[in-house]
Amino acid sequence: MKNIDRRDFLKRIGAAGAVVGATTTLAACAGGKGSEAVTEAITGNAVNSGEKPIGDMTYRTNRRGDDKVSLLGYGCMRWPTVSRGKALPDGNDIDQEQVNRLVDYAIEHGVNYFDSSPVYCKGFSERATGIALKRHPRESYFIATKLSNFAEQLHSREASIQMYRNSFKELQVDYIDYYLLHSVGGGGMDNFSKRYLNNGMLDFLLEQREKGAIRNLGFSFHGDVEVFDWLLANDDKYHWDFVQIQMNYVDWLHAAEQNKRNVNAEYLYGELQKRGIPAVIMEPLLGGRLSKLPVHVVNHLKERRPDMSVASWAFRFCGTYPGVMCALSGMTYMEHLQDNLRSFCPLDPLTEEDLAYLEDTAQNILTYPTVPCNDCNYCMPCPYGINIPAIFVHYNKLVNEGVVPKDAQDPNYRDLRRKYLISFDRAVPAIRQADHCIGCGQCAPHCPQNIKIPQQLRRISARIEELRQNL
Amino acid sequence: MAILFWLGITLLFLDVSGVLHTYLSWMAKLQFLPAIMAVNVGVIVLIVVLTLLVGRIYCSVICPLGVMQDIFSWLAGKLNPDKKKRKFGRFRFFAPAWMKILRYAILVIVVIALVFGSGTVVQIFAPYSSYGRIVTMIFRPGVDYINNLLADWAAENDSYAFSHVELWMRSSSVLIVAVCSLITIGLMAIFGGRFYCNSICPVGTVLGFLSRRSILRVHIDASKCTKCGLCERKCKAMAIDAKRHYVDNSRCVDCFDCLESCHFNALKFGIINPITPTTPINPIETTQKTTPVAPSRRTFLSTALTVAAVSKLEADSKIMDGGLAVIADKKPYVRETPVCPPGALSLRNLQQHCTGCQLCVSACPNNVLRPSAGLLHFMQPTLSYELNHCRPECHACSDVCPAGAILPLGTTHEEKMARKSSLKIGRAVWIADNCVPLTDGVSCGNCAAHCPTAAIKMVPSDPEDRKSVRIPVVDEERCIGCGACEHLCPSRPYSAIHVEGLEVQREI
Numbered sequence: 001m002k003n004i005d006r007r008d009f010l011k012r013i014g015a016a017g018a019v020v021g022a023t024t025t026l027a028a029c030a031g032g033k034g035s036e037a038v039t040e041a042i043t044g045n046a047v048n049s050g051e052k053p054i055g056d057m058t059y060r061t062n063r064r065g066d067d068k069v070s071l072l073g074y075g076c077m078r079w080p081t082v083s084r085g086k087a088l089p090d091g092n093d094i095d096q097e098q099v100n101r102l103v104d105y106a107i108e109h110g111v112n113y114f115d116s117s118p119v120y121c122k123g124f125s126e127r128a129t130g131i132a133l134k135r136h137p138r139e140s141y142f143i144a145t146k147l148s149n150f151a152e153q154l155h156s157r158e159a160s161i162q163m164y165r166n167s168f169k170e171l172q173v174d175y176i177d178y179y180l181l182h183s184v185g186g187g188g189m190d191n192f193s194k195r196y197l198n199n200g201m202l203d204f205l206l207e208q209r210e211k212g213a214i215r216n217l218g219f220s221f222h223g224d225v226e227v228f229d230w231l232l233a234n235d236d237k238y239h240w241d242f243v244q245i246q247m248n249y250v251d252w253l254h255a256a257e258q259n260k261r262n263v264n265a266e267y268l269y270g271e272l273q274k275r276g277i278p279a280v281i282m283e284p285l286l287g288g289r290l291s292k293l294p295v296h297v298v299n300h301l302k303e304r305r306p307d308m309s310v311a312s313w314a315f316r317f318c319g320t321y322p323g324v325m326c327a328l329s330g331m332t333y334m335e336h337l338q339d340n341l342r343s344f345c346p347l348d349p350l351t352e353e354d355l356a357y358l359e360d361t362a363q364n365i366l367t368y369p370t371v372p373c374n375d376c377n378y379c380m381p382c383p384y385g386i387n388i389p390a391i392f393v394h395y396n397k398l399v400n401e402g403v404v405p406k407d408a409q410d411p412n413y414r415d416l417r418r419k420y421l422i423s424f425d426r427a428v429p430a431i432r433q434a435d436h437c438i439g440c441g442q443c444a445p446h447c448p449q450n451i452k453i454p455q456q457l458r459r460i461s462a463r464i465e466e467l468r469q470n471l
Numbered sequence: 472m473a474i475l476f477w478l479g480i481t482l483l484f485l486d487v488s489g490v491l492h493t494y495l496s497w498m499a500k501l502q503f504l505p506a507i508m509a510v511n512v513g514v515i516v517l518i519v520v521l522t523l524l525v526g527r528i529y530c531s532v533i534c535p536l537g538v539m540q541d542i543f544s545w546l547a548g549k550l551n552p553d554k555k556k557r558k559f560g561r562f563r564f565f566a567p568a569w570m571k572i573l574r575y576a577i578l579v580i581v582v583i584a585l586v587f588g589s590g591t592v593v594q595i596f597a598p599y600s601s602y603g604r605i606v607t608m609i610f611r612p613g614v615d616y617i618n619n620l621l622a623d624w625a626a627e628n629d630s631y632a633f634s635h636v637e638l639w640m641r642s643s644s645v646l647i648v649a650v651c652s653l654i655t656i657g658l659m660a661i662f663g664g665r666f667y668c669n670s671i672c673p674v675g676t677v678l679g680f681l682s683r684r685s686i687l688r689v690h691i692d693a694s695k696c697t698k699c700g701l702c703e704r705k706c707k708a709m710a711i712d713a714k715r716h717y718v719d720n721s722r723c724v725d726c727f728d729c730l731e732s733c734h735f736n737a738l739k740f741g742i743i744n745p746i747t748p749t750t751p752i753n754p755i756e757t758t759q760k761t762t763p764v765a766p767s768r769r770t771f772l773s774t775a776l777t778v779a780a781v782s783k784l785e786a787d788s789k790i791m792d793g794g795l796a797v798i799a800d801k802k803p804y805v806r807e808t809p810v811c812p813p814g815a816l817s818l819r820n821l822q823q824h825c826t827g828c829q830l831c832v833s834a835c836p837n838n839v840l841r842p843s844a845g846l847l848h849f850m851q852p853t854l855s856y857e858l859n860h861c862r863p864e865c866h867a868c869s870d871v872c873p874a875g876a877i878l879p880l881g882t883t884h885e886e887k888m889a890r891k892s893s894l895k896i897g898r899a900v901w902i903a904d905n906c907v908p909l910t911d912g913v914s915c916g917n918c919a920a921h922c923p924t925a926a927i928k929m930v931p932s933d934p935e936d937r938k939s940v941r942i943p944v945v946d947e948e949r950c951i952g953c954g955a956c957e958h959l960c961p962s963r964p965y966s967a968i969h970v971e972g973l974e975v976q977r978e979i
């Protein structure tokens with residue numbers, strides 16, 4: 001019954017959509033009707049990028065072909081928060097009113113994929129997402145959540161199952177559309193076995209899919225490629241409905257070059273394509289890093305398409321690959337949501353030339369000594385109170401703005417130094433700054449980007465100390 | 472001019488940015504008691520000669536406390552409910568015998584205190600220091616608060632004109648002293664004009680003693696005087712007895728209100744009779760230079776290490792993402808020997824010279840200096856490292872000190888920095904019970920990583936096992952006591968490494 005209802009509903013929105021869903025595996029978006037709409041939209045709105053999305057959402061289908069998923073997925077990891085002191089007694093500081101507003105707007109404009117996890121937003125993401133979605137018909141959205149049993153005390157079967165069951169309670173649902181083994185790859189096969197094989201959790205989840213409590217089962221991947229390869233090699237046994245990978249125009253060819261422990265997205269995507277497994281994309285924007293680019297890179301992108309935001313290039317990059325089912329964006333503010341909707345309503349795929357241009361841009365970006373932090377907060381809370389992502393985000397901002405005082409003889413040195421130090425103090429309170437990092441290293445294993453956090457903090461701390469001393 | 476001086480000195484104390492110190496610290500150096508403490512012969516001679524020439528112009532122009540009293544007194548005059556008093560003035564000649572006894576008694580007490588090196592007594596009565604205390608302890612937090620509002624506003628507008636400063640209670644006992652002095656002196660000024668200057672202030676007494684013999688003095692021409700008493704009513708020092716044509720020049724502070732008030736030109740400021748030449752030598756100075764001061768140690772401070780109550784950070788393995796761990800505020804160690812500002816040379820030198828004016832405390836940009844609450848060093852600056860450490864590039868306190876209690880570290884910035892990095896002001900002491908590698912079982916070494924002289928090394932806690940968790944060891948000879956280790960130690964509220972002061976600072 002449920003399935004039929006949902007299909008009916010999707011038929012209705014699908015009729016308005018650009019893509020007429022095919023019964024085959026993956027439908028590329030740029031169908032005849034779609035490209036017409038694109039041309040029309042561009043000529044009509046070339047100058048005015050406006051507030052509102054300009055057309056209808058582009059949809060893709062899942063592996064079984066029974067879901068039409070919006071190309072823009074809502075990442076529920078970065079919900080807006082209330083100001084300090086207004087949090088609930090249990091520590092929940094999500095601004096529920098804003099979440100409701102964002103969710104309403106997203107659904108109204110065709111977004112139907114919401115991706116949460118039990119650990120996001122200090123553990124309150126599922127609850128907030130559930131409350132907001134509960135106000136809409138169950139068949140109007142797909143919910144994705146994960147088994148985030150990272151901590152050692154959650155490796156047991158009982159604890160993991162409890163986490164799984166709790167997601168239903170928090171999200172207020174009786175089935176989950178997309179369920180993921182959360183962030184496999186970190187810690188290699190060893191860690192994967194502890195989390196999913198030895199405790200029988202993978203088998204348990206497969207059973208749950210049989211029973212219909214999980215409609216699609218997949219995994220999200222960061223880190224050791226051995227795990228990725230093993231899971232795909234066993235696709236016949238597990239039959240992954242989808243896989244979530246990190247993909248964007250920098251990581252496409254340069255992930256491994258930045259950090260040997262990471263894998264290029266081109267490889268991951270290619271492997272999924274070979275097997276016809278749809279890809280859900282995480283970090284299409286690298287936690288906002290691809291929207292906050294060095295000034296001259298921004299200028300170049302703007303020159304090419306004055307009407308498009310810098311972020312839109314990153315989203316269109318992902319959407320251009322037909323094997324991408326959905327690109328997740330953790331939209332905190334209404335402007336983010338509206339801007340991302342414009343990128344996908346409908347998708348205007350990149351040309352070969354555009355892709356080559358983005359590759360140049362990626363190489364350009366990599367010449368800046370930023371820290372590849374995506375502000376996901378997986379490393380937090382630091383037991384010694386350091387605000388790790390805030391330090392990295394602010395450091396990157398200064399690097400990208402070119403506000404880096406170099407030579408004390410430089411006539412601008414004094415101003416730059418002052419700006420650098422004061423802005424750091426504003427961004428991060430003194431007691432949470434890098435010089436307080438003791439290098440215990442508890443954060444590092446949690447980083448999906450495999451950043452050597454203590455080393456990077458030491459580097460930033462040394463830089464600040466040098467500036468403080470050289471008046 | 473008085474207002475200019477007063478504003479200059481007030482700004483010196485209230486300056487959040489630290490820019491003004493370069494331009495205005497000479498004003499503090501002109502102050503009498505600090506100059507005596509610093510044995511600043513030039514300034515002493517200047518003030519003494521000035522007083523012998525024209526009287527207590529110092530009290531009406533240079534002394535910020537005097538000007539503050541004038542402001543209070545002026546307001547009280549303007550707001551007086553009695554219309555007649557508002558118009559004609561509200562003072563009456565007032566010279567009871569006890570007033571004279573009181574002022575000399577206090578002077579004697581202060582001199583004795585100076586001789587025996589009890590800084591506290593001197594500081595309580597020193598006028599400039601009282602003023603500094605009032606401004607630093609009472610008004611500075613307000614200015615800091617306004618600065619922070621401006622900083623927030625600047626941050627919103629992407630301006631870097633203002634930066635946030637820490638608002639903190641430097642010392643509650645000194646705040647109480649400052650509030651008491653403000654109330655006492657304020658009330659005295661409201662009801663008695665310069666009553667404080669002429670009954671309590673030891674500087675007033677010394678200068679009054681000299682001004683009685685000054686060449687130029689205010690006096691009444693009896694032939695012109697009608698005994699109307701207007702001048703008497705205007706005299707905020709209550710030093711004019713119109714009926715007897717008498718001006719008490721020991722109390723006159725050269726405000727010249729009386730000259731303006733007289734309709735008959737009966738009051739004149741001029742030579743009365745040549746004075747017997749007095750040598751400009753200050754008795755206080757001579758005695759002070761030769762008198763040894765016996766340093767004695769505080770006893771109740773030895774309870775220092777009873778504070779070893781340590782709250783350990785929760786090191787539970789994390790389950791959820793995001794959020795910030797709560798950080799407990801650091802609590803100050805009760806140090807066996809207080810840490811003196813670099814340049815103070817020794818505890819004894821600080822004790823002998825410091826007038827407790829708090830200029831160094833308000834000048835310290837790193838919130839390291841605060842007035843001591845200990846009895847023997849009461850109100851004198853001491854270092855503590857909860858909010859920051861004594862940073863290598865800073866020498867603000869030694870630049871501003873007017874009393875020679877903290878001596879300049881050199882002439883150029885480079886010279887001062889070099890001297891500071893080799894000046895030992897304390898020594899780090901490790902407390903195993905608080906050390907995070909031992910309590911939390913994690914690797915740390917933040918003290919060693921930030922030690923500017925590499926005096927701290929991390930060694931295995933078990934000498935037999937090279938792989939055992941590492942703990943810090945301090946090379947006492949290389950440690951300069953800057954407190955970077957104490958400030959950056961993750962153990963809270965008490966650091967696992969803290970700095971003990973030295974009786975005598977030395978170069979390493």
